Amino acid sequence: MVDRVAEAAGPAHVVIRPSTGWTGVSLRDLWAYRELLYFLAWRDIKVRYKQTALGVIWVVIQPLFAMLVFSVFFGRLAGMPSDGVPYPVFAFCALLPWQLFAHALTESSASLVTNQNLITKVYFPRLIIPLAPVLASLLDFLIAFGLLLGMLAYYRITPTLWVWTLPLFLLLAIALAIGVGLWLAALNARYRDVRYTIPFLTQIWLFATPIAYPSSLVPEPWRAWYGLNPMAGVVDGFRWALLGTADAPGGLMAVSAAVTLVILVSGVHYFRRTERTFADTI
Amino acid sequence: MSAVIRAERLSKQYRIGASRTPYETLRESLTRALAAPFRRRSEASERGPASDSFWALRDVSFEVRQGEALGVIGRNGAGKSTLLKILSRITEPTTGSVVLDGRVGSLLEVGTGFHSELTGRENVFLNGAILGMRKAEIRQKFDEIVSFAEVERFLDTPVKHYSTGMYLRLAFAVAAHLEPEIVLVDEVLAVGDAAFQKKCLGKMGDITEQGRTVIFVSHNMGAVASLCQTGLVLDAGRIGFVGPVTEAVELYLGQFSGANELPLMLRHDRAGTGEVKLTGFRLESETGEPVDSIRNGHTARLVFDYAAPAGRPARNVEFQIIVRTESGELLFQFGTRPIARNFGEIPSTGRFVCELERFPLVPGRYRLDAHLAVDGRMSDYVLWLAPLVVVDGDYYGSGYRVFERESRFLLDGRVRCEAAGEAPEHEGR
Structure with a gap:
C-alpha cells in the first residue's frame, strides 16, 4: 500500500500559507498532474460530439464551410487577391490556425466557469483547467490538417522547404490562445459579462487577421505593426512555410512573437494572482 | 507520535x-480598464x-x-x-x-x-x-x-x-x-x-x-x-x-441553549446563498392558534415566514424540515423532496406552512432544522432553528403515555391475537 501511495499525484509535504508577490508557475506541480490535464482534454473531446448526429465530422465541416463561404464571397465575388495561389487553399491554410486559436480561446475562457464544481471541491493546479481545452483543440487541428494536405495534393502544390518551421507558428498560435485564454478565463470567473464579449472579440479578430485577404494589402511601412495582432504573424508564417506566399518571417513576425510573449506572461501572472480567490468568488 | x-x-x-x-492595484486597474463597460453592474453587485x-x-x-x-x-x-x-x-x-x-x-x-x-x-x-x-x-x-x-x-x-x-x-x-x-x-x-x-x-x-x-x-x-x-x-x-x-x-x-432565543432574522449561524431566507417561525394548533408545544396524535402546524432579500420571486424552491433529537440524531425529514414536488414560483415574501398530521413523536424536547433550496442550490440552512417541545396528546386515545425510553415514534396500526384453531380455511380436514 505504501508504494501505491508513493506513486500517486501530489506532493507529500505541503506548506499552505498565503502567497504573496510574484507567483511563478510551479512546473513540477503541473507535471505531477499531467494525467489530469490529459483526462480533462479527453473528456472535452469525448463529450463535445457525444450527442451530435454527425459526431467528429464537425471537426472537418467547420473549416470546410468557412473556406467555401470565403471562396465564394471574397475569392469570387469580391475578387480578393490570393498571391497567385488558388483562393480555397489560400483561405484554408489560414483558417486552420485561426480555428485552432479561436476554438481554444473560446473554450478556455469559459473553462473556469464550466468547471466551477471542480474548483470549489478539489485541489489541483488551476492552470490545468484552461489548458485542457487548448490541448483538445489541437486534435481538431490535426484532423483538419490532414484535409489541408489532401487539398495541397489536389491542387498539386508542393510545400516549401521551410515546412519544418510550421510547428513554430503552431506554437505561436497556441501560446497566444493560452495567454488570451488565461486572461479571459480569470476575468470571466469574476465578471460573467466577459463571456458575452467573446463572440464579438473573435469575430472582430477574424477580420483583423489576414485570412480572407493577404497581409500584402497592408502598405509596407505599416506592415510590421500589423504584427501587433500576433495572429497575423501566425497566418503569414503558415502561408510562407506551406505555400511560399507572404513575406519570410521578419519585422512582422518579431512583433507578433513579442506581443504573444507579453500576453502569455502577463496572462499567467494575472491568472496565478487571481486563482487564490477563484474558489471564493466564482 | x-x-x-x-x-x-x-x-x-x-x-x-x-x-x-x-x-x-496594478491588477485592479487592469481589471477596471477591461471591465469598464460593465463597471456599474459589477460594482452594484459587489456592494452588499x-x-x-x-x-x-x-x-x-x-x-x-x-x-x-x-x-x-x-x-x-x-x-x-x-x-x-x-x-x-x-x-x-x-x-x-x-x-x-x-x-x-x-x-x-x-x-x-x-x-x-x-x-x-x-x-x-x-x-x-x-x-x-x-x-x-x-x-x-x-x-x-x-x-x-x-x-x-x-x-x-x-x-x-x-x-x-x-x-x-x-x-x-x-x-x-x-x-x-x-x-x-x-x-x-x-x-x-x-x-x-x-x-x-x-x-x-x-x-x-x-x-x-x-x-x-x-x-x-x-x-x-x-x-x-x-x-x-x-x-x-x-x-x-x-x-x-x-x-x-x-x-x-x-452552545445551542441560547442560540434559538435570538430572532431568526438576526441569526448569522446559517449556510446558503441567502437568496431566500427564513425570517420567522411559530407553531400553530390545527385551528391556527399560536401554541408553544406540539401534542402528539394531533396536527402540528409549523409556520415559517420567509423573504427574498432581493425582492424578486424565486423559482424552483424546495423546502425541508429536519427533526432531530437534542443530541443531533436524525429522526425524520419532511418537505417537498420526498413527495417529489417543489414550488414552481413563490412570491418574494410569504410563508411555508408545514402540516404534520397525527404527530408521531413521544413527549420530549427535540431540535428543528430547516433547509431551503432555490434551483437546486442551498439558499438557507438553519440548524437548531427552534426547539420543539412535544407533550402527550393521548395518541392512542387510551390514556397510556408512551415515554422516550419505550419508543421514539408512535405508530398507527393494530395488534391482535388469533387462536390456532381459528386459522384460515385451507387447513385440510
Whole structure:
C-alpha cells in the first residue's frame, strides 16, 4: 500500500500559507498532474460530439464551410487577391490556425466557469483547467490538417522547404490562445459579462487577421505593426512555410512573437494572482 | 507520535464589499480598464448590505498526530467548511500557515467531476484523476471499485441513465479507494439512503483503523463521537475547545441553549446563498392558534415566514424540515423532496406552512432544522432553528403515555391475537 501511495499525484509535504508577490508557475506541480490535464482534454473531446448526429465530422465541416463561404464571397465575388495561389487553399491554410486559436480561446475562457464544481471541491493546479481545452483543440487541428494536405495534393502544390518551421507558428498560435485564454478565463470567473464579449472579440479578430485577404494589402511601412495582432504573424508564417506566399518571417513576425510573449506572461501572472480567490468568488 | 498536520494562527477573511488589498492595484486597474463597460453592474453587485469583510476563521491553531481522528464541530457559519477548504488547498488562508506531512485526500463531495454523458467506466478514470490518482493506480483498483459499487453490468452505460443510488455508490467507491495518508471528510458525504450512509460511515471507521489521519466535519454528534478521539469546536471562526471528543460534543450542544432565543432574522449561524431566507417561525394548533408545544396524535402546524432579500420571486424552491433529537440524531425529514414536488414560483415574501398530521413523536424536547433550496442550490440552512417541545396528546386515545425510553415514534396500526384453531380455511380436514 505504501508504494501505491508513493506513486500517486501530489506532493507529500505541503506548506499552505498565503502567497504573496510574484507567483511563478510551479512546473513540477503541473507535471505531477499531467494525467489530469490529459483526462480533462479527453473528456472535452469525448463529450463535445457525444450527442451530435454527425459526431467528429464537425471537426472537418467547420473549416470546410468557412473556406467555401470565403471562396465564394471574397475569392469570387469580391475578387480578393490570393498571391497567385488558388483562393480555397489560400483561405484554408489560414483558417486552420485561426480555428485552432479561436476554438481554444473560446473554450478556455469559459473553462473556469464550466468547471466551477471542480474548483470549489478539489485541489489541483488551476492552470490545468484552461489548458485542457487548448490541448483538445489541437486534435481538431490535426484532423483538419490532414484535409489541408489532401487539398495541397489536389491542387498539386508542393510545400516549401521551410515546412519544418510550421510547428513554430503552431506554437505561436497556441501560446497566444493560452495567454488570451488565461486572461479571459480569470476575468470571466469574476465578471460573467466577459463571456458575452467573446463572440464579438473573435469575430472582430477574424477580420483583423489576414485570412480572407493577404497581409500584402497592408502598405509596407505599416506592415510590421500589423504584427501587433500576433495572429497575423501566425497566418503569414503558415502561408510562407506551406505555400511560399507572404513575406519570410521578419519585422512582422518579431512583433507578433513579442506581443504573444507579453500576453502569455502577463496572462499567467494575472491568472496565478487571481486563482487564490477563484474558489471564493466564482 | 509526531504531528502530521500543524496549523498555526490560521485566519481567513472574506470580503463582502468592494475593498481590495493595496498590493493589487496594478491588477485592479487592469481589471477596471477591461471591465469598464460593465463597471456599474459589477460594482452594484459587489456592494452588499454589509460592505465590509468578516473573518470566517480567526487565529486557529491546532495539531493532529499521525493516525488521529479529529472531529470538527460547530454551528453553521462557524468556519468548519472554510477550515476544510484551506486544508485541502481549495482556498488560501489570509494569514497563518498549515504544514501537512503526507498526501491529502479530500472528500468534500462525492462524484466531483462526474460527467453525465460519460459511461461508468470513463467516469471512474476521470473522477480518479481529479481526486489525484494516477492512471496506473486506477487501473489497478478498477475491479475493486466496480465490485464495491455493484455496477458491473452498467459499466458501459452513460451515468445519466443510472439511478441515484447507483450513481452515488459508484462515486463513493472511487473516493473510498483513494489512499491518502491524510483524509479530510465533510459530512455532506453521508448523503443517500440509510444503508448507504451506514456504508460511508463504516468505510470511515476502516480508514481510521488503518492508522490514517482523519479530519471529519459533521453535525452528527453520534458519528463524531464514535469515529473520533479528539474534538475541535469552532465558534464564530475561533477555536472554542480542543480536547477529548466527549467534552467537545457536550460543549457544542451547550452552545445551542441560547442560540434559538435570538430572532431568526438576526441569526448569522446559517449556510446558503441567502437568496431566500427564513425570517420567522411559530407553531400553530390545527385551528391556527399560536401554541408553544406540539401534542402528539394531533396536527402540528409549523409556520415559517420567509423573504427574498432581493425582492424578486424565486423559482424552483424546495423546502425541508429536519427533526432531530437534542443530541443531533436524525429522526425524520419532511418537505417537498420526498413527495417529489417543489414550488414552481413563490412570491418574494410569504410563508411555508408545514402540516404534520397525527404527530408521531413521544413527549420530549427535540431540535428543528430547516433547509431551503432555490434551483437546486442551498439558499438557507438553519440548524437548531427552534426547539420543539412535544407533550402527550393521548395518541392512542387510551390514556397510556408512551415515554422516550419505550419508543421514539408512535405508530398507527393494530395488534391482535388469533387462536390456532381459528386459522384460515385451507387447513385440510
